[in-house]
Amino acid sequence: SINSNRLLDRLQELGQMGVDNDKKRTRLAASDTDKAGRDLLVIWMKEAGLEVEIDRIGNILGVWYGAENRKKAPLLLGSHIDTVINAGMYDGCYGVLAGLEVITTLKEKGFMPTRPIAVAAFTNEEGVRYQPDMMGSLVYAGGLSVDDALSAIGTDGTRLGKELERIGYAGTKEPGFLKPHVYIELHIEQGPILDKLGVPIGAVENLQGITWQRITIEGVANHAGTTPTEMRRDAGLAAARVITYLRDRANNSNGSTVATVGTIDFKPNAVNVIPSMATFTVDLRNPNEQRLQEEEQALAGYLKELAASEGVSITSEQLVRFNPVTFDQTIVKLIEQVASDHGLQSTRMTSVAGHDAQMIARICPTAMIFVPSIDGISHNPKEYTKDLDLILGANVLLNVVSQLTGK
Amino acid sequence: SINSNRLLDRLQELGQMGVDNDKKRTRLAASDTDKAGRDLLVIWMKEAGLEVEIDRIGNILGVWYGAENRKKAPLLLGSHIDTVINAGMYDGCYGVLAGLEVITTLKEKGFMPTRPIAVAAFTNEEGVRYQPDMMGSLVYAGGLSVDDALSAIGTDGTRLGKELERIGYAGTKEPGFLKPHVYIELHIEQGPILDKLGVPIGAVENLQGITWQRITIEGVANHAGTTPTEMRRDAGLAAARVITYLRDRANNSNGSTVATVGTIDFKPNAVNVIPSMATFTVDLRNPNEQRLQEEEQALAGYLKELAASEGVSITSEQLVRFNPVTFDQTIVKLIEQVASDHGLQSTRMTSVAGHDAQMIARICPTAMIFVPSIDGISHNPKEYTKDLDLILGANVLLNVVSQLTGK
Ligand SMILES: NC(=O)NCCC(=O)O
Numbered sequence: 001s002i003n004s005n006r007l008l009d010r011l012q013e014l015g016q017m018g019v020d021n022d023k024k025r026t027r028l029a030a031s032d033t034d035k036a037g038r039d040l041l042v043i044w045m046k047e048a049g050l051e052v053e054i055d056r057i058g059n060i061l062g063v064w065y066g067a068e069n070r071k072k073a074p075l076l077l078g079s080h081i082d083t084v085i086n087a088g089m090y091d092g093c094y095g096v097l098a099g100l101e102v103i104t105t106l107k108e109k110g111f112m113p114t115r116p117i118a119v120a121a122f123t124n125e126e127g128v129r130y131q132p133d134m135m136g137s138l139v140y141a142g143g144l145s146v147d148d149a150l151s152a153i154g155t156d157g158t159r160l161g162k163e164l165e166r167i168g169y170a171g172t173k174e175p176g177f178l179k180p181h182v183y184i185e186l187h188i189e190q191g192p193i194l195d196k197l198g199v200p201i202g203a204v205e206n207l208q209g210i211t212w213q214r215i216t217i218e219g220v221a222n223h224a225g226t227t228p229t230e231m232r233r234d235a236g237l238a239a240a241r242v243i244t245y246l247r248d249r250a251n252n253s254n255g256s257t258v259a260t261v262g263t264i265d266f267k268p269n270a271v272n273v274i275p276s277m278a279t280f281t282v283d284l285r286n287p288n289e290q291r292l293q294e295e296e297q298a299l300a301g302y303l304k305e306l307a308a309s310e311g312v313s314i315t316s317e318q319l320v321r322f323n324p325v326t327f328d329q330t331i332v333k334l335i336e337q338v339a340s341d342h343g344l345q346s347t348r349m350t351s352v353a354g355h356d357a358q359m360i361a362r363i364c365p366t367a368m369i370f371v372p373s374i375d376g377i378s379h380n381p382k383e384y385t386k387d388l389d390l391i392l393g394a395n396v397l398l399n400v401v402s403q404l405t406g407k
Numbered sequence: 408s409i410n411s412n413r414l415l416d417r418l419q420e421l422g423q424m425g426v427d428n429d430k431k432r433t434r435l436a437a438s439d440t441d442k443a444g445r446d447l448l449v450i451w452m453k454e455a456g457l458e459v460e461i462d463r464i465g466n467i468l469g470v471w472y473g474a475e476n477r478k479k480a481p482l483l484l485g486s487h488i489d490t491v492i493n494a495g496m497y498d499g500c501y502g503v504l505a506g507l508e509v510i511t512t513l514k515e516k517g518f519m520p521t522r523p524i525a526v527a528a529f530t531n532e533e534g535v536r537y538q539p540d541m542m543g544s545l546v547y548a549g550g551l552s553v554d555d556a557l558s559a560i561g562t563d564g565t566r567l568g569k570e571l572e573r574i575g576y577a578g579t580k581e582p583g584f585l586k587p588h589v590y591i592e593l594h595i596e597q598g599p600i601l602d603k604l605g606v607p608i609g610a611v612e613n614l615q616g617i618t619w620q621r622i623t624i625e626g627v628a629n630h631a632g633t634t635p636t637e638m639r640r641d642a643g644l645a646a647a648r649v650i651t652y653l654r655d656r657a658n659n660s661n662g663s664t665v666a667t668v669g670t671i672d673f674k675p676n677a678v679n680v681i682p683s684m685a686t687f688t689v690d691l692r693n694p695n696e697q698r699l700q701e702e703e704q705a706l707a708g709y710l711k712e713l714a715a716s717e718g719v720s721i722t723s724e725q726l727v728r729f730n731p732v733t734f735d736q737t738i739v740k741l742i743e744q745v746a747s748d749h750g751l752q753s754t755r756m757t758s759v760a761g762h763d764a765q766m767i768a769r770i771c772p773t774a775m776i777f778v779p780s781i782d783g784i785s786h787n788p789k790e791y792t793k794d795l796d797l798i799l800g801a802n803v804l805l806n807v808v809s810q811l812t813g814k
């Protein structure tokens with residue numbers, strides 16, 4: 001089994017990177033705090049004797065080429081170490097550090113793999129600063145050109161390419177330079193299912209679709225006191241109507257659709273001025289592609305009606321659109337088998353969060369292992385997974401990897 | 408009659424202060440652009456031979472003490488020259504510059520007033536940067552202590568007292584040092600009534616009540632993909648529900664209540680994070696004090712229900728609370744009389760915007776004169792009043808002033 005203390009200590013240590021004076025942890029992609037996390041990871045990869053490669057989109061790969069088989073396609077493990085704003089400690093980091101831990105353990109035990117084993121930390125999985133999310137893995141899988149990705153403009157007006165240069169992580173390798181044989185990502189569930197069931201291992205068999213839009217509503221600025229209600233063309237009110245409409249749709253979807261408006265901005269943003277402009281993001285998800293399209297169409301129809309009824313104009317820009325993905329059945333079954341060999345209950349499940357595995361599944365057989373998140377809290381500093389569950393998950397991963405690369 | 412060209416030219420010239428590279432005009436109270444406007448006004452006051460006094464809250468008074476009666480309480484004219492964000496050219500400036508024009512004309516014509524005549528530009532009428540609005544006139548009328556007002560913290564984190572010092576308008580006179588005999592404020596209507604009626608003069612007989620609150624909703628940040636709808640405690644959704652609730656109330660008020668949410672902020676403001684906090688302002692108005700209280704109570708009741716149904720906590724901070732005000736009937740009648748003497752139609756009306764007159768009415772007989780706003784647009788760069796209407800209004804003011812101060 002893996003070295004539990006090393007894994008848990010490193011999770012804590014990496015978790016301290018990007019903690020501010022208010023004790024809030026934020027490591028947005030390609031920021032100074034992301035650099036601090038990356039530097040630490042690279043040190044640990046080198047300590048483990050891995051060859052560290054940085055590609056042009058800033059993905060970090062630590063490769064154990066093994067003794068005699070360095071030309072074979074590697075088994076790839078990984079996840080990401082960037083975070084949302086005021087984040088938890090486990091999202092992404094667990095998969096990267098557990099991957100590193102598995103390789104280190106195998107090396108230490110004198111394991112002789114049939115192919116290289118590598119661990120990746122993909123750039124900008126969260127998509128909070130630059131869109132789309134899962135960007136590093138998407139580029140790695142060839143779904144987005146490196147140059148387009150590097151030109152992404154962040155919420156703070158920065159350009160990703162410049163920021164990667166600034167923090168010293170604009171590498172030279174072409175993304176995808178190592179085509180994986182198989183990709184496996186270990187991750188906290190982030191949702192409540194495993195915790196509620198009391199089951200320690202999720203064998204993730206598919207992943208729901210995600211669409212992100214930025215919606216801009218233009219109304220007419222006018223005086224808060226003098227403008228009769230029927231003359232108002234209030235961009236802020238129209239935005240509020242969209243938010244409640246989306247919630248109604250989610251409520252009527254039998255739990256299959258989730259909808260979130262996470263960001264908003266009014267202009268001119270003055271207490272006694274009717275907003276002339278409201279800009280906000282919509283995050284819509286459904287595990288079924290057809291249902292996701294229905295949601296998108298319903299929203300588009302509603303925006304049209306609303307523009308007419310409120311006398312505003314509405315435009316929408318697609319930031320992200322990822323189809324639902326089905327993982328490789330053979331690997332999913334192997335995960336179940338290994339869990340059962342360890343005497344652990346497992347359940348097949350759908351990932352309702354986006355993950356790098358969703359992108360890498362385009363280029364190789366892929367699956368994910370989930371461990372429970374207490375109360376299903378994530379993207380929140382209260383995100384928590386018990387040490388024991390972290391260790392169980394990493395040991396399942398260790399065993400899956402050794403079965404896939406053993407003689 | 409007044410010198411029309413001088414008035415119109417000065418409106419244009421003052422209107423250029425604070426215009427940025429995008430042609431947007433913003434002169435927030437005690438900002439650098441406000442200083443530029445103030446400096447210009449002071450030059451013009453001095454050119455007209457007025458004694459310029461600055462009080463501790465930064466109000467600028469230009470006083471014509473006249474020949475023999477400098478101890479008598481002055482007739483006071485005035486308004487403000489601060490603006491909202493991306494503002495029009497007339498709101499406030501018209502009243503200040505027309506007041507200055509009236510005094511200058513009377514001086515030039517050798518008029519001998521029975522008492523001093525003064526014109527004031529009150530600090531921070533708009534209330535966009537510092538709350539409450541009408542702050543300079545409120546302090547002048549004794550409704551708020553100078554020290555409390557100077558301690559106000561702005562939307563940008565600045566302290567008003569420091570900013571007034573910085574721009575050189577922290578005066579030494581005690582606000583209220585000249586107790587007015589009568590106050591008259593000429594202003595653009597900012598609403599659509601006069602324009603719709605085709606009537607050039609409004610004799611304003613009362614002013615509606617205003618309440619401003621800052622509402623803070625605390626929910627729980629969580630993952631946009633993994634959090635089932637029924638587990639969400641979404642501060643942003645709750646804010647949207649308040650915005651649509653307020654519109655429903657306004658719709659059901661027979662046009663008497665208006666409600667505006669002009670500012671909003673989500674935290675952490677990330678596309679895939681359910682908002683943990685939403686902060687927004689509510690501007691509620693009704694001409695009837697009892698109805699205004701009913702609106703406040705209804706909102707408070709709704710916030711309680713909402714907190715329970717959405718699993719969020721809600722707090723509300725009062726930023727502004729001004730009762731409806733009734734103006735002096737004698738002056739209102741005089742305005743009607745003078746309009747009729749000039750062969751102009753006039754109508755009695757309610758001001759549905761807040762004005763410095765609402766504050767100064769606490770210490771002396773007060774009234775307002777309105778001129779039409781094309782399409783009722785204000786707090787918008789498209790705010791517009793025809794030159795002819797501006798001139799008619801200023802001439803009515805001239806005549807009202809000469810009747811009130813003539814022998
Ligand atoms: N797992 C995770 O939090 N990914 C971020 C992308 C998303 O699902 O919003």
Ligand SMILES: NC(=O)NCCC(=O)O
Nearest residue numbers: 225272532533540760761
């Ligand atoms: N007249 C005017 O725009 N005053 C600002 C205060 C308010 O009514 O909101």
